[in-house]
Amino acid sequence: MPRFFTIADKLKPVYDVAYRVIMTLCKLLLIADILITSWIVISRYFPKIIDAPIWGEQIVLTLMSYMAVLSAALAIRKGSHIRMTALDRKMPKKVLFSLDILADLAVMALGIVMLVYGWRQAKMIGRFGRYDSLPWLSRFWMYFPIPLAGGAMIIFELESLYNHIKSAFVKPDDGPTCGLSESELETAAVEASLDDKEIKEICEQADPSHTEDDKEAKKQ
Amino acid sequence: MSAESLSILILLGSFLLMVFLRIPIAYAVGISALLCLLSMGESPTTLGKQMVTGISSFSLMAVPFFITMGVLMGTGGISEKLIALANALVGWMRGGLAMVNIVASYFFGGISGSAAADTASLGSIMIPMMTDDGYDADFSTAVTITSSCEGLLVPPSHNMVIYATTAGGVSIGALFMAGYLPGALLAISLMIGSYIISVKRNYPKGQPFRIKNFLKQLLVSFWALAAVLIVVVGVVLGAFTATESSAIAVIYSLIVSVYIYKGLTWKGVWESFEKCVDTLAIVLILIAASSAFGFCLTRLHVPDLAAQFILGVSDSRIVIALMLNAILLLLGCIMDMAPIILITTPILLPIATSIGIDPIQFGIMIVLNCGIGLLTPPVGAVLFIGSAVGKVPMEKVVKATLPFYLCMIVALILVTFIPEISMWLPSLLR
Numbered sequence: 001m002p003r004f005f006t007i008a009d010k011l012k013p014v015y016d017v018a019y020r021v022i023m024t025l026c027k028l029l030l031i032a033d034i035l036i037t038s039w040i041v042i043s044r045y046f047p048k049i050i051d052a053p054i055w056g057e058q059i060v061l062t063l064m065s066y067m068a069v070l071s072a073a074l075a076i077r078k079g080s081h082i083r084m085t086a087l088d089r090k091m092p093k094k095v096l097f098s099l100d101i102l103a104d105l106a107v108m109a110l111g112i113v114m115l116v117y118g119w120r121q122a123k124m125i126g127r128f129g130r131y132d133s134l135p136w137l138s139r140f141w142m143y144f145p146i147p148l149a150g151g152a153m154i155i156f157e158l159e160s161l162y163n164h165i166k167s168a169f170v171k172p173d174d175g176p177t178c179g180l181s182e183s184e185l186e187t188a189a190v191e192a193s194l195d196d197k198e199i200k201e202i203c204e205q206a207d208p209s210h211t212e213d214d215k216e217a218k219k220q
Numbered sequence: 221m222s223a224e225s226l227s228i229l230i231l232l233g234s235f236l237l238m239v240f241l242r243i244p245i246a247y248a249v250g251i252s253a254l255l256c257l258l259s260m261g262e263s264p265t266t267l268g269k270q271m272v273t274g275i276s277s278f279s280l281m282a283v284p285f286f287i288t289m290g291v292l293m294g295t296g297g298i299s300e301k302l303i304a305l306a307n308a309l310v311g312w313m314r315g316g317l318a319m320v321n322i323v324a325s326y327f328f329g330g331i332s333g334s335a336a337a338d339t340a341s342l343g344s345i346m347i348p349m350m351t352d353d354g355y356d357a358d359f360s361t362a363v364t365i366t367s368s369c370e371g372l373l374v375p376p377s378h379n380m381v382i383y384a385t386t387a388g389g390v391s392i393g394a395l396f397m398a399g400y401l402p403g404a405l406l407a408i409s410l411m412i413g414s415y416i417i418s419v420k421r422n423y424p425k426g427q428p429f430r431i432k433n434f435l436k437q438l439l440v441s442f443w444a445l446a447a448v449l450i451v452v453v454g455v456v457l458g459a460f461t462a463t464e465s466s467a468i469a470v471i472y473s474l475i476v477s478v479y480i481y482k483g484l485t486w487k488g489v490w491e492s493f494e495k496c497v498d499t500l501a502i503v504l505i506l507i508a509a510s511s512a513f514g515f516c517l518t519r520l521h522v523p524d525l526a527a528q529f530i531l532g533v534s535d536s537r538i539v540i541a542l543m544l545n546a547i548l549l550l551l552g553c554i555m556d557m558a559p560i561i562l563i564t565t566p567i568l569l570p571i572a573t574s575i576g577i578d579p580i581q582f583g584i585m586i587v588l589n590c591g592i593g594l595l596t597p598p599v600g601a602v603l604f605i606g607s608a609v610g611k612v613p614m615e616k617v618v619k620a621t622l623p624f625y626l627c628m629i630v631a632l633i634l635v636t637f638i639p640e641i642s643m644w645l646p647s648l649l650r
Contacts, residue, residue, distance in 0.1 A: 027493040030284060030500070037281065037467035041460060061276045064284065067497075068275055068504035072246070075501035081244030082502055082556045088242075096242075103243045110251050113264050121265040142276075146268035149505075 005166050015159050019077055022070050022152070029067040036060050055133040065145040073152030076107065076160055097168060104161040108154055115150030122147060223259075228520050231256035231513070245559050246502070250509035256516040267512050274511020275504060278463055279385050279392065283503060285466030286378040288496045289447065290332035292473040295492050297483025298444045299341045302327045305441045308434040310411075311426030315418025317350045318359075320426070322367040322410050326403060327441070329371020330448040333378050335594050335602045338368035343609040355423055358620035361610030365602050365617070366624040367410055369591035372557075373403035373584065376451045376469075379557055381462055382507065383583045386514070386565040390579045392462040393455040394646035398580045401641050402588065406631045413627040443476045456649060503558055510562035517566050527571045537575045541636050544568055545589060552593015556601060560590050581642040584635055592628050595621060 036056050043052035053059075075081050083103070088096060126140025221229075234255050238248035254267050306323035313319045321342065328338050343364040350360035372379055375396035384390040417423075427433075447469050454465040477484040484492065517523065534540060547568070551560050565586065572582040594602040597618060607614040635641050 023494060023497060026497045026501075027490070030288065030493060030496060033281065034285065034288065034467050034470050037285070037464060038471055041464040041468055057278055060281060061278060064281060064504070065272060065275050065508075067284075067500065068508060071497050071501035072505035074497070075505075078498070078501075080498065080502060081246055082506075082559070083242050083244045084239050084554065085242070087240075099242045102241060106238065106241075106243050106251060107247045110247055110254065113254060114268060117264040118268040121268050124265075143268065143272055146271060 005170060008162060008166075011159075015077070015156075018155070019074060022074055026067050026071045026074070029063045029070075033060050033063050033067070036063075055131070058131055058133050062142055065142070066148070069145045069149030070152060072149065073156050076153060076156040079160070097164065100164045101161065104157050104164060108157040108161070111150045111153030111157060113150070115147045115154065118143065118146030118148075118150055224520055227256050227259045227516070228522060228525075230259045231516050231520065231522075235513075239555070245555065246506040246509050249506065249513045249559065249563070253509065253512035253516050256520075257512070260516075260519065266515075270512035270515045271508040274514075275508040277385055279381065279461070280463075280507060282376075282381045282392070282462040282466040283378045283507075284496070284500050285463065285470050286333055286376050286381065286451075287499050287503070288493070289466060289469045289473045290334055290337055291492050291496050291499070292470065292477050292484070292489070293331045293444060293447065294337050294341045295484060295488065295495070296473070296477025297481050298331060298441075298477075299324075299328065299345055301437070301441045301444060301481070302331075303342065303345060305434075305437040307426060308430070308437040312429040313415070314425050315355075315414050315423040316426030317346070317353055317355060318363045318414040318418060318423070319411055321346045321350070321360075321363050322370070322407050322414065325364075325367035326370045326374055326407050327445065329368070329374040329403065330376070331444060333371055333374075333376055335365075335368040335371055335591060336605055338371045339365055339602050339605045340609060342368070343606060347610045353424060356421070356620070357610055357612050358616045359417065359421075361606045361612045361617050362620035362624055363410070363414055364610065365595050365606035366621060366628060367407070368602055369588070369594065369628070370403045370407050372587050372591045373399040373406065375399050376448065376455075376462070376466065377587070378503075379561060379587055379590070380583060382503075382558060383561050383565060383586060386510075386562055387569055387579050387583065390583060391646075393458070394580050394649065395583050396452055396455060396462075397645040397649060398584055398642045399587075400645055402584050402631070402635045405634060405641060406588070406628065409627040409631040410624060413623050417623065443480050447473055447476065506558050507562060510559070513563060514566050523567050523570045526567045527574060530571050531574065538637070540571065540575050541577065544572060545585065545632060545636060548586060548589035549592060549596075552590050553596045553600075555593070557587075557590040557594060560593070561586060578639065578643060580646055581635075581639050584642045585632070588628075588632050588635055592625070592632065595625070595628075 036053065037060055039050065039053055040056045043050045072081075091099075122140050122143035125143050126138040129139035129142075131137045131139060131142070231252055235248055235252035238251060239245060243251070250267065250271075253270070254264060257264065257266050303320060303324045306320045306327065307316075310316065310319040310323050324342055324346070325338055328342055329335075332338055332341070343361070347357070347360045347364055350363075351357050371377070377396075377399060380395045380399065381392060384392045384395050450472055451462075451465045451469050454460040454468070455462050459465075460468065474489060478486065478489065530540060530543060533543070548560065548564065551564065568586075569579060569582055572585075573579060577585070594600055597603060597614070603614060603617060603621075606612075607617050610617065612620075
């Protein structure tokens with residue numbers, strides 16, 4: 001089994017690159033949304049300087065749809081979607097493991113439905129509909145985020161499922177935890193917009209003994 | 221059992237089951253809506269259609285923009301300046317740093333609109349400052365987390381935009397104005413609680429009040445506070461929509477953070493956008509999925525049925541208002557804020573309006589209830605963050621927060637039964 005994981009782990013850099021590319025795309029979509037909306041406002045007050053983009057509102061909304069679905073797929077990889085973690089501390093590890101797998105499968109099933117039926121819907125609407133403000137642009141692109149979301153969800157859920165299964169065979173490095181459960185730490189990190197490094201620093205300050213124990217264990 | 225009842229059971233039952241099975245709430249909402257649609261004989265394509273419809277609202281664009289503005293200002297070094305301003309204003313009182321913490325949260329909340337960001341940003345400065353000055357760490361953490369809820373009420377708050385869009389027909393400008401007094405009431409209530417504890421424990425006073433120092437700090441903080449002015453004044457006067465004002469405020473925040481406060485470089489700005497995307501990843505998909513869920517609720521007449529049920533329990537306005545608060549508080553203990561607003565607004569708002577509560581006042585009630593929920597175990601994101609930032613075990617923080625829960629409940633009851641607290645400022649605009 002460990003041999004299988006060694007081979008499968010070679011796919012991790014591919015996922016890392018995909019993550020970085022999609023994250024960059026999401027940032028660019030957000031920036032484009034901000035700029036176009038500001039353009040709409042400025043052109044209203046200074047019509048002689050800058051023309052109003054009549055397509056502005058529809059394009060902003062479409063870009064937001066793409067950002068919403070792509071970033072949601074990234075959140076699957078980070079494990080940062082909000083979930084009920086109240087009972088995590090009380091639950092046996094085996095039950096938690098089973099629930100993680102169940103959650104992965106449920107989200108993946110939803111992803112498949114979104115991919116298949118979303119694609120049908122986008123194709124059907126695209127055949128007849130056009131954007132009001134951009135008549136050359138098919139409305140297919142307005143509904144395409146749904147199958148795109150489905151596809152992205154499946155891809156990142158596969159990795160999540162793999163990681164959960166792997167955790168049953170290979171013990172992960174837990175790191176300092178501030179006395180919080182793993183999911184509580186994830187919630188704290190995401191809600192406070194702290195990255196993994198920052199939250200780890202906070203926990204190390206709170207619980208330096210863990211870091212020392214950790215180093216000792218690694219030495220041994 | 222009728223087909224409609226069965227569909228309702230599938231919708232609500234499967235949702236609750238999946239939440240307890242730890243399926244991410246956004247996807248639990250989507251899957252339960254899908255199952256319900258299938259039980260109603262609808263095509264699964266309706267799910268995608270409703271999701272796109274839900275997210276294709278120009279008003280909702282204010283949500284990502286307000287979050288971006290908060291992140292840029294938060295990482296741009298605004299916290300220290302607002303703390304200095306609050307210190308100049310209330311630091312002279314007994315338990316001065318606790319008061320500073322509470323007042324700084326009021327200012328900071330106006331900019332970030334997020335209790336979690338407030339706790340992480342102000343807490344990392346205020347809690348060490350307070351403990352160095354002789355305050356107990358659990359008390360300092362409790363003050364930080366409870367005061368962070370002011371930010372949810374003080375405009376601009378993206379949760380208010382989510383509520384206004386879900387409720388439909390609620391003016392975002394009026395809702396923004398409605399938040400100021402309840403936010404101030406909450407701050408005063410927490411300050412009274414802190415003062416009593418500070419006197420009992422003999423916590424120190426700060427420097428005496430000096431008008432010159434206050435004016436100096438006000439001048440320094442002016443650029444940050446002006447972002448709030450752009451949004452609120454722009455929306456209230458009708459110069460911009462909430463979305464437009466929030467986009468302009470993002471650009472303004474960028475200029476202030478990079479060129480005036482110099483707390484961010486352009487590289488830092490690019491990195492900050494990653495934090496924005498991380499937060500938006502959770503919120504936007506939830507809004508999209510909740511649209512499909514809301515579609516099912518409406519098709520199945522769940523709001524009418526819920527209204528009939530609750531109004532059948534009692535016809536007393538007081539009892540029903542208390543029941544609404546109890547339901548929201550209970551949900552707040554087990555769920556996060558955005559899903560509660562998105563899922564319960566279509567169900568509970570008709571009940572609230574039927575007993576004479578204005579939708580604007582109900583918006584304030586729902587936000588305050590959810591804010592209290594963020595601080596309560598078992599699911600309290602702000603509690604977790606406070607515990608991590610303050611380096612105090614969660615159990616100890618909860619114990620130290622008990623008196624402050626009381627302060628918050630008092631504020632909630634006043635907001636519920638004295639409509640003028642929420643409605644007076646919006647009424648001036650009509």
